[in-house]
Structure formats: structure tokens, C-alpha cells
Amino acid sequence: MFGAAPDPAIWNMTDHQTADPHEIPDLTEAEAAEELRHLAETIAHHDRAYHQHDAPEITDAEYDALRRRNAAIEARFPDLIRSDSPTHRVGDTPETGFAKLRHRVPMLSLDNAFDTEEFAEFLARARRFLGWTEAMAVVGEPKIDGLSINLTYENGRFVHGATRGDGTEGEDVTANLRTMQALPLRLSGNAPAFIEIRGEVFMTKADFLALNEAQLAAEAKVFANPRNAAAGSLRQLDPRITAQRPLSLFAYAQGETSEPVAESHWVYLQRLRDWGFTVNPLSRRLETEEEAAAFQAGIAEQRATLPYDIDGVVYKIDDLGLERRLGFVGRAPRWAIAWKFPAEQATTILREIRIQVGRTGALTPVAELEPVNVGGVLVARSTLHNEDEIARKDVRIGDTVVLQRAGDVIPQIVSVIAERRPPDSVPYVYPDICPACGSHAVRPPGEVVRRCTGGLTCPAQRVERLIHFVSRAAFDIDGLGEKTIQEFYAEDWLHSPADLFRLPAREAEIATRDGWGKLSARNLSRAIEARRRIPLERLIFALGIRRIGESNAKLLARHYGNYAHWREQMLAASEIGSEERIGLGSIIGIGPAIAEELAEFFGEPRNVATLDELAAKLTVEDAAQPQATDSEIAGKVVVFTGTLETMTRPEAKARAETMGAKVTDSVSKKTDLVVVGTDAGSKARRAGELGVKTVTELEWRALAGFD
Numbered sequence: 001m002f003g004a005a006p007d008p009a010i011w012n013m014t015d016h017q018t019a020d021p022h023e024i025p026d027l028t029e030a031e032a033a034e035e036l037r038h039l040a041e042t043i044a045h046h047d048r049a050y051h052q053h054d055a056p057e058i059t060d061a062e063y064d065a066l067r068r069r070n071a072a073i074e075a076r077f078p079d080l081i082r083s084d085s086p087t088h089r090v091g092d093t094p095e096t097g098f099a100k101l102r103h104r105v106p107m108l109s110l111d112n113a114f115d116t117e118e119f120a121e122f123l124a125r126a127r128r129f130l131g132w133t134e135a136m137a138v139v140g141e142p143k144i145d146g147l148s149i150n151l152t153y154e155n156g157r158f159v160h161g162a163t164r165g166d167g168t169e170g171e172d173v174t175a176n177l178r179t180m181q182a183l184p185l186r187l188s189g190n191a192p193a194f195i196e197i198r199g200e201v202f203m204t205k206a207d208f209l210a211l212n213e214a215q216l217a218a219e220a221k222v223f224a225n226p227r228n229a230a231a232g233s234l235r236q237l238d239p240r241i242t243a244q245r246p247l248s249l250f251a252y253a254q255g256e257t258s259e260p261v262a263e264s265h266w267v268y269l270q271r272l273r274d275w276g277f278t279v280n281p282l283s284r285r286l287e288t289e290e291e292a293a294a295f296q297a298g299i300a301e302q303r304a305t306l307p308y309d310i311d312g313v314v315y316k317i318d319d320l321g322l323e324r325r326l327g328f329v330g331r332a333p334r335w336a337i338a339w340k341f342p343a344e345q346a347t348t349i350l351r352e353i354r355i356q357v358g359r360t361g362a363l364t365p366v367a368e369l370e371p372v373n374v375g376g377v378l379v380a381r382s383t384l385h386n387e388d389e390i391a392r393k394d395v396r397i398g399d400t401v402v403l404q405r406a407g408d409v410i411p412q413i414v415s416v417i418a419e420r421r422p423p424d425s426v427p428y429v430y431p432d433i434c435p436a437c438g439s440h441a442v443r444p445p446g447e448v449v450r451r452c453t454g455g456l457t458c459p460a461q462r463v464e465r466l467i468h469f470v471s472r473a474a475f476d477i478d479g480l481g482e483k484t485i486q487e488f489y490a491e492d493w494l495h496s497p498a499d500l501f502r503l504p505a506r507e508a509e510i511a512t513r514d515g516w517g518k519l520s521a522r523n524l525s526r527a528i529e530a531r532r533r534i535p536l537e538r539l540i541f542a543l544g545i546r547r548i549g550e551s552n553a554k555l556l557a558r559h560y561g562n563y564a565h566w567r568e569q570m571l572a573a574s575e576i577g578s579e580e581r582i583g584l585g586s587i588i589g590i591g592p593a594i595a596e597e598l599a600e601f602f603g604e605p606r607n608v609a610t611l612d613e614l615a616a617k618l619t620v621e622d623a624a625q626p627q628a629t630d631s632e633i634a635g636k637v638v639v640f641t642g643t644l645e646t647m648t649r650p651e652a653k654a655r656a657e658t659m660g661a662k663v664t665d666s667v668s669k670k671t672d673l674v675v676v677g678t679d680a681g682s683k684a685r686r687a688g689e690l691g692v693k694t695v696t697e698l699e700w701r702a703l704a705g706f707d
């Protein structure tokens, strides 16, 4: 994703091609639903970071892994596919006010080749498709790592331009494009009455470094690489800022046109020059495969000294007549391919391993490096992915490491050079304490990420948790949006959920703030006060415990009935092997993995303290229970026998009694109902002899209103 900005529609195809439902053998439906919800949020977050803020936080590989996991779960549980599923959503939704502009002809994404064989196969495929036996000339053009745009000219005048977007429609950045020196506002010579011209907006390496220096001096955002700098500069809401940014442009393709302008791509490039565009001067027409391979090698050799970043060479079949016949497969043309370079590498020394805590509590290791130039970009930091990765590569502080930039924004550590390891080096020990808050950090079985369990108290997660806390399905407090929470957090007014209920005391102060008045401050106080009474299920959901979504919160609330009982049971359940823990894990729809998340939450004293502080300010409403008098088992004498799979015996007994039944130990003529678990012995036989009604555990659950 972070390389050449491939088409989201293509990722989606790939998602499903590689989706293997067998990868997720032991996920319950509830867990799957919860994880899909989480993945939808996470992927949307990274889409925003990439597309809107031009500041990706994870690598291509990690992003792809998230999407694959999502697709695999969807393949196994098709009924759970969400309306906001990342599979269906096409990325690149602008955060800001750019209008959408539809491309007359879609902007395609290219298939990749990585070596001579794959390139030869591309040509062979095209020949087979056409039944062509002669040589097929191609045009090779260095593949610039920039931002693709579509420019529309009418009667020789530039009328509008758009980013590539999802390939079908992009953002209208006409005003910004107009400020670019490199863009002809009028075409010279004879141009068709209507023509779409495609090109790449980019920033040279020198301009990028100078811009970052200026940004640094102004304490403004520093860009990760020239591509992000170009994208960030072109997508400014204020064109005056774009005007100050050193953007370059190479034109290289056509979209819709009112009349044909050339018989071959090579001639078309010449026409682009005639009209006033810059065409990459390194572009060549190549008669044979051998010429193309030699060209590829030549460009690769020049790569480091070129003034701009490239990540390969694009080859297009020169004959535009053949190009039309070849058409597309999926959304990639059959007549073009991107032959990518192998990743760029450099070696440097790893100074420190720093653990970052993300907004969801994930601990991520970051390598602090002796700064080194990798493919024209100064690199001082690199992701180490996760603790397994560190262990697998045995990365240690002080090691000399091989860094790689593979079109990725964030370089990766490929390997360690063992011969250069300092003699006193020791294996890296991954922390099990959150560096941001000191809570314990745990890694659920089967997962790669270690997480801070201090969600409600951890400074790295607080704002995120508070936003969740007031969200609609949780405390649903009107007038408290993300921005306000951030503001109040910055004021030191809002650190924990309990602080929310201290806000009404600041009503007068809030009323005087920018954007507030007496009425809005009053309304906020009212909205908060109204939530001092809260249903148990909303409170449970609001805590933002991992995997506890709305439906699981509801299950727990119904199961435990009231807040005091739930709290007490959860505290007891934080002990591994306790009866309460087993009981929790055997609730249908909860299961051991979710039980573990709850246990981790309650196992962290800081969380319990925060919860208690909050609960002291609330009246928590009991969960709605089936009425004893309505119950089919009211007044009945019930006996349990055998092992119950979904609940403990004490719980089953308690439930029966709540429903108005009497539970006895032995079966007699007075017994109305025997609940038969597995390995039931004499009592089940006796019930048979006496003709007493027996039910299975599942039937019992239905009678007792569990399901």
C-alpha cells in the first residue's frame, strides 16, 4: 500500500484471493464479530493516516496482514460482514473539503514484474492474447514515486485536474494544480478540443530535504519521504501553500480524447512535449525484450543518482492499436507493466529499542538507528514490528543491522550482521510493563501484539477510551465530541471517566470558552447528569475492554444481573483456574479468549480503582431479567445431574432459584424436571424409571432464558 499507491479495488481482489477461512480455526461467532469491528476501525484509521494525513504508521506488510485477516474472517463468517467492512470500502476518502471529480476513463493500476522472467511472461501473455508472432516494441519510462493526477484540457485550456483517488474519481485539486510552474495552463500547438492527460506530481530529493528542513525550523510536520511530501503539498486546502511547494510534473499517458492524437505511445509522448509538458527524458522506445532488460539494468544503475525517487520502470506496448485490443484484466491493463527494482538496502547501528504505546494500547517496538542514507532518504528510525520479530532475528541493542526500503515509507530491518556484534551484547528482553503508564502488558495466546491493560488510566490510550466512553452505544453524551474531549484533556479536566461527572461543576468556566456559551454549557451539564443512571450493559461496554462490544456487554449484563455481582465475579475470575473464571469462559458467546480479556482488565488494580471511582458517581441499573412469575419453571422442583458444559452447577442452581424453581439433589416422584448433562449416571436412570421429564442442557438454557 505504501509504495506506488496501488488501487484499493485491486487490494480487495487480492484480499479474497488469499483469504483462507481455515486460518481461523477456533473463533466463535461473537469473537469474529468483535474482531471484525476492531479490524474495520483499525484499517480505517490506517487509511486515514495514509491518505488524509500522508503519515502512515505501519508498513505495507502489516497493513496487508490486517486486510487478509479481515477477509479470512469474512470468508468464514459471511453473515457477519459489516456494512463498513474494509473489503467494501474503497480507501482515500478525503477528510477535508475537496470536491470529487470523476475521471472520464478510469485511472488504472499496474501489475508488477520483479525479474526478467516475469517481464518476458508479460509480453508472452500479450502476444498470446492477440495471436501475435512478431516483435512487440515497448516504451520504457522510469516509474516516479509521486502522486498520479488527471488533467483535463478543453480547447487547449486547462480546466480541471484531480488526484487519482480510487481510480474512478479523485479529489478536485484544480486550484492547487494551477499554482504549479510545471503545469501548462494553455497547450501550445494543435491539441484536440477535449483531452485528458495523465501525469505524476512529485518532489525531487533535494527539494524534499530542503522542505523538511524548513518545516523543522518552523516546528511544522516533517514528511516521511518525497512521495508523502508531494501528496501533502498538493492536497492543501489553501492553494497559496501549494504555490510555495516545489512540485514537479512528468506527463506520461492519455485518458479520454475527442480525437486520436497518435498511432503509438512513443509519438504520443512527443506530442505531450509539443504541447508544453515535461516528459521524462530517460524514456526510450525498445524494440525487443533484450533491449528492455538492458534498459532496466541501466536505469537501476542510475537510480541512486537520479534527482527523484523511482521504484522501477513502467513498460507500455508502443502500438496504441494493439493497446486498445489488449484492454484490461480486472482493473489492470494488459498492455502495461511496472517492473520493480529490488529493495534498497543499507547497514547501520541500532542504538536503542524504544517501545511506543499506540492509541489502542498496542506496544510497538521502534529501532533508533545511527542515521543512514537509504535510497536518498535519511533514516534514523525503523519499525521492528513485534516482539516475535525481534526474537526471530535476534536483534540486539548495539547490533549492526541491514535496513531495507522496499517502496515502503518505513524502512525495515532485514537482518543482523552477527560478525559485527559487540562482545558484551545480550538478547533483548521485551517489556511486560507498559512504558507509558506502568500497567502490566499482556499478550493473549495466539496473538502477536502485546497490549497495555491499563486502558482507562494509560496516557497513551486515555483520549481514545474517553471518546469510546461517551459514544452512542456507551454513555451517549451529547455535546462531547472528539475535539471537545481532546480540549478538556489538554486542560487537565478530563483524565478518567469519573472526571466526566466533575465537568458540571465547571459549567460556568466552560461557558466562557471559545465556541461555548451559557446554553451549550448548560446542555452539556444536563446531558452528563442524565447519565448518572446507566444500564449495566452500557457501563460494561463503555469500559472499552478489548473484544467486549455491545452484544458481549449485553450477554454479561444479563448473565450477572447487577453491577455489584458482576464486579465481584470479575475480580474473582481474574484468578486463572478459579470457578468464576471457568464460569465466565463457559458462557455461550463469551468463551475463554474473551474471558481472558476481562480477567486481564480486572487483574490490573489501576483499572479496578478507576472503575470504582466511576461507579461511586453512578446508579447502575440492573439488567432486565426474565420474570420469575412468567417462567415455565416457576414452582417446579428441579434436579441437575452430570456435567454442564455452558455453566457451572452453582450458577445453574442460582438461576433456577431466581426463576422461582426449587433445586433438590435427588430424584423422586416430587421431581418435575431433571436437567441431564454429560456423563449423567443413576439420577438420569431414576428419572426414566419414575417417568420424570428430562431435558438437555441446551433445552434448559432455553427454559431458563439464557439464550
Ligand SMILES: [Zn+2]
Residues within 6 Å of the ligand: 357, 434, 435, 436, 437, 438, 439, 452, 453, 454, 458, 459, 460
Ligand atoms: Zn499503558
